[in-house]
Amino acid sequence: MNILCTSFPSRDLQQDLQEKYPDHQFHFQNHLEVTDDKLACADILITMGEDFTIDHLKQAGSLKWISCLSAGVEKLPLQAIRDRGVTLTNARGIHAIPMAEYALGMLLSHVKCFRQQFVTQQKSQWEKKYPFQELHGKTLLLLGTGAIAKKVAQLAAAFSVEVLGVNYSGHAVAGFERTFPISELLQILPQADFVISILPSTPATKQLLQEEHFQAMKNSALFMNLGRGNLFADSILLKSLQTEQIAAAVLDVFHEEPLPADHPYWQLENVTVTSHTSSYSANYMPKALGIFERNFDQFLQGKQSELENIVDLTRGY
Amino acid sequence: MNILCTSFPSRDLQQDLQEKYPDHQFHFQNHLEVTDDKLACADILITMGEDFTIDHLKQAGSLKWISCLSAGVEKLPLQAIRDRGVTLTNARGIHAIPMAEYALGMLLSHVKCFRQQFVTQQKSQWEKKYPFQELHGKTLLLLGTGAIAKKVAQLAAAFSVEVLGVNYSGHAVAGFERTFPISELLQILPQADFVISILPSTPATKQLLQEEHFQAMKNSALFMNLGRGNLFADSILLKSLQTEQIAAAVLDVFHEEPLPADHPYWQLENVTVTSHTSSYSANYMPKALGIFERNFDQFLQGKQSELENIVDLTRGY
Numbered sequence: 001m002n003i004l005c006t007s008f009p010s011r012d013l014q015q016d017l018q019e020k021y022p023d024h025q026f027h028f029q030n031h032l033e034v035t036d037d038k039l040a041c042a043d044i045l046i047t048m049g050e051d052f053t054i055d056h057l058k059q060a061g062s063l064k065w066i067s068c069l070s071a072g073v074e075k076l077p078l079q080a081i082r083d084r085g086v087t088l089t090n091a092r093g094i095h096a097i098p099m100a101e102y103a104l105g106m107l108l109s110h111v112k113c114f115r116q117q118f119v120t121q122q123k124s125q126w127e128k129k130y131p132f133q134e135l136h137g138k139t140l141l142l143l144g145t146g147a148i149a150k151k152v153a154q155l156a157a158a159f160s161v162e163v164l165g166v167n168y169s170g171h172a173v174a175g176f177e178r179t180f181p182i183s184e185l186l187q188i189l190p191q192a193d194f195v196i197s198i199l200p201s202t203p204a205t206k207q208l209l210q211e212e213h214f215q216a217m218k219n220s221a222l223f224m225n226l227g228r229g230n231l232f233a234d235s236i237l238l239k240s241l242q243t244e245q246i247a248a249a250v251l252d253v254f255h256e257e258p259l260p261a262d263h264p265y266w267q268l269e270n271v272t273v274t275s276h277t278s279s280y281s282a283n284y285m286p287k288a289l290g291i292f293e294r295n296f297d298q299f300l301q302g303k304q305s306e307l308e309n310i311v312d313l314t315r316g317y
Numbered sequence: 318m319n320i321l322c323t324s325f326p327s328r329d330l331q332q333d334l335q336e337k338y339p340d341h342q343f344h345f346q347n348h349l350e351v352t353d354d355k356l357a358c359a360d361i362l363i364t365m366g367e368d369f370t371i372d373h374l375k376q377a378g379s380l381k382w383i384s385c386l387s388a389g390v391e392k393l394p395l396q397a398i399r400d401r402g403v404t405l406t407n408a409r410g411i412h413a414i415p416m417a418e419y420a421l422g423m424l425l426s427h428v429k430c431f432r433q434q435f436v437t438q439q440k441s442q443w444e445k446k447y448p449f450q451e452l453h454g455k456t457l458l459l460l461g462t463g464a465i466a467k468k469v470a471q472l473a474a475a476f477s478v479e480v481l482g483v484n485y486s487g488h489a490v491a492g493f494e495r496t497f498p499i500s501e502l503l504q505i506l507p508q509a510d511f512v513i514s515i516l517p518s519t520p521a522t523k524q525l526l527q528e529e530h531f532q533a534m535k536n537s538a539l540f541m542n543l544g545r546g547n548l549f550a551d552s553i554l555l556k557s558l559q560t561e562q563i564a565a566a567v568l569d570v571f572h573e574e575p576l577p578a579d580h581p582y583w584q585l586e587n588v589t590v591t592s593h594t595s596s597y598s599a600n601y602m603p604k605a606l607g608i609f610e611r612n613f614d615q616f617l618q619g620k621q622s623e624l625e626n627i628v629d630l631t632r633g634y
Contacts, residue, residue: 108422121590124583126575132597158475258443266441280449
C-alpha cells in the first residue's frame with residue numbers, strides 16, 4: 001500500500017509509522033504538486049487538508065482514503081471526493097482538550113487583565129488599578145455543542161460559570177444548563193457575559209453573525225472565535241468593537257490566514273489575535289497519527305466503511 | 318461607637334455602612350498619622366494592615382478591635398496588640414476565588430504561551446511555532462493547603478491535573494491526591510511540573526526555600542509565588558532562572574512592594590510580574606466589608622470573642 005503524507009510529523013513519528021507497517025510504503029513530503037508521481041500511485045493520502053484540490057484528485061487515480069489530520073475539511077473538494085467514492089476521515093476529538101484549555105485560559109486572562117498587566121510589566125511599572133472581575137458567577141454562551149464545546153462547558157462549570165449552548169435544533173446536551181435552537185440566538189445573546197463560537201464552516205454557518213447579533217450582546221461582553229473566520233464579516237466585528245457595542249474579542253481564526261500584517265485586528269487593544277494555534281499542543285500529532293493508525297488497521301482488514309471519524313461529505317463535517 | 322476606617326471603600330459602600338449603623342460614627346480617611354485625634358477615640362479600626370504601627374497603638378487608648386480587610390497581617394505589631402488585649406480579625410476566605418482564578422489563568426497562560434503570543438501580536442506577526450503544552454495530565458505541587466490552596470486544587474483537578482500538597486504535619490486534606498509534611502519537601506519537588514506557594518509570612522516560612530529547593534525542581538518547572546515575598550532570597554530565584562534550573566516564574570508578591578523599577582524581575586522574559594493583584598476583584602471590598610458587618614453585629618452584642626476570622630496573635634495567621 002502506498003501512503004503519501006503531506007503533513008510533516010517529527011522524524012521519530014515518521015520512523016514509528018514505517019516500523020509499525022514494514023510492508024507498506026510511506027512517503028513524507030511537505031508540499032504537493034499536481035504532477036507529483038507519488039500522487040498517481042497513492043492509495044492513501046495523509047494531509048492537513050489545505051493542499052489538496054480537485055486537480056490533485058484527478059491525478060490520484062488509486063486514491064481510496066484521505067486521512068485529514070485536522071478537523072476542518074472545508075478546503076477539500078468535498079463534492080468531487082464524494083463523487084469519486086473516496087473516504088474522508090478527519091481528526092475531530094483530539095482538539096477538545098487543547099482548545100478548551102485555550103478558551104478557559106483566554107477567559108481568565110480577560111477577567112484577570114493579564115494582557116494589560118504584561119504590557120505594564122514591559123514598562124517596569126507597579127500598577128494595581130485594573131478592571132478585575134471574576135469568572136465565578138458569569139454566563140457563557142457556546143455556539144456549537146459538539147465535543148470541543150462540551151469540554152469547554154465542563155471546565156467552565158468547574159469555575160461556577162453558567163453554561164448555555166446553541167445548536168441547530170436546540171436539543172439538550174449533557175454539561176449545558178440550557179440549550180437553544182439557532183433560531184433563538186438573538187434572544188439569548190443579551191444574557192451572556194462571554195460568547196464563544198466553535199462552529200465549523202458549513203453553508204449554514206457562513207456569515208451567520210450579522211450586525212444585529214453583536215448589537216444584542218452586552219456592552220461588557222467578550223466574543224471569542226475558535227471555529228472558522230467566515231462566521232461574520234470582519235467589518236461588522238470591527239464596528240462593534242470600535243463603537244464599544246462589545247468590550248473585547250479573542251480571535252484565533254480568520255477569513256484569510258495568515259492574517260495580513262496590515263489588518264486592523266492586530267493593533268486593537270481590545271482584540272487578542274493568535275495564529276490559529278488554539279488546538280496546538282505537543283500532544284497533537286501523536287494523537288492525530290494515533291487515529292490514522294487505528295483506521296489503517298481497519299482499512300487493511302477491508303473495513304473501509306467502518307473507519308473512525310468518517311466525514312459526512314454532504315454536511316461537510 | 319467610633320469606627321476609624323483607613324482603607325477607602327467606594328462612596329457607595331461608605332454610605333451603605335453609615336446608613337446601616339446610624340447610631341455609630343464612621344470616619345473614612347486614606348492615611349493615618351500617629352497624632353490623629355480620631356485614633357485616640359477610635360473603638361474600632363478598619364485597615365488594610367499596612368499603616369498601623371506600635372506607635373499608633375500607643376495613641377489608640379480606646380481601641381478594642383482591629384478589623385483588617387486583607388489576609389496578611391504580618392506588618393501589624395502582633396505582640397503589642399496581643400499584650401493590649403485588642404482583638405484582630407482578618408479577611409481570609411474571600412481571597413480563594415480570585416486567587417485560584419489567577420493561579421489557573423497563569424498556568425494556562427504558561428502552557429498555551431499567551432504572553433509570547435501577545436508579544437508577537439504587538440509586532441503584527443503570524444506565528445504558529447511555540448512550545449505549546451497541555452495542563453491535562455501535569456502535576457501541581459501546592460505549598461500550603463488552606464482555603465486558597467484548596468480552591469486551586471479543586472479547579473486544577475477539573476483540568477485532570479494531579480494535585481499534591483505540602484503542609485506542616487503532612488495531614489490529608491480533601492481535594493489533594495497526596496499531602497506531605499514540610500520536612501519531605503525536597504523529596505517531592507522533583508515530581509512537580511508546577512510549584513505554587515500560597516504560604517503566609519510566619520517565622521516558619523521566612524527563607525523556607527533555599528537554593529537546593531530550586532535545584533530539586535524540574536528544569537521545565539514553573540514556580541509561582543502568591544504567598545509572601547520573604548519565602549526565599551531573590552538572588553536564589555534569579556540564579557535558578559538565569560541558569561535555567563527552572564523554566565519560568567510568576568510572581569505576585571515581593572520583599573519590597575512596590576517592586577523597585579530597576580529590579581531584574583521586571584525585564585526577564587521567563588518571569589511574569591503582577592503588582593500584588595492576584596486577590597483583586599470587583600467583588601473584593603463588598604465581601605471584605607461583609608465580614609466586617611457580620612462581626613460588628615456580634616461585637617455590638619458583646620460577643621467580641623466570637624468574631625469571624627480572629628487571628629491567632631501567636632501564630633500570626
